[in-house]
Amino acid sequence: MSGIAADAGDTVRLDRWLWYARFFKSRTMASRLCGSGKLRLNREPVRKSAQTVRVGDVLTFPLGPHIRVIEIVELGSRRGPAPEAQALYADLAPPQPRAKADPASPSTPAREKGMGRPTKQDRRAYDRLRGDD
Secondary structure: OEEEOOOOOOEEEEHHHHHOOOOOHOOOOHHHHHHHHOOOOOEOOOOOOEEEEEOOOOEEEEEEEEEEEEEEEEEEEOOOOOHHHOOOOOOOOOOOOOOOOOOOOOOOOOOHHHHHHHHHHHHHHHHHHHHOO
């Protein structure tokens, strides 16, 4: 595969690898995660983005609502297309798909008639009652 390093003795900066693997849109975002202490490299917390990684290392980090557990399979040499980026890692705990919304239970709660804000029909009836025609 073009653009992928083959030597297992090589190392790459952690923030660069996360960017190569397309977990983050920018190296700055990857660097912030590394400095936050929320990322673990082989079960050890990482505090700097210059930490080096090699083939076989396991990364654990939060990404959105999921905790990602990734094993580094290959080191990249560039930020390539998505299929090339997905070849850089093996997902040990893939995120579960979100449950679809049940059509029987709408996201907006049902309300009793007469509760809440009056409708246009209610306002017109009130106006007729007051004699404001």
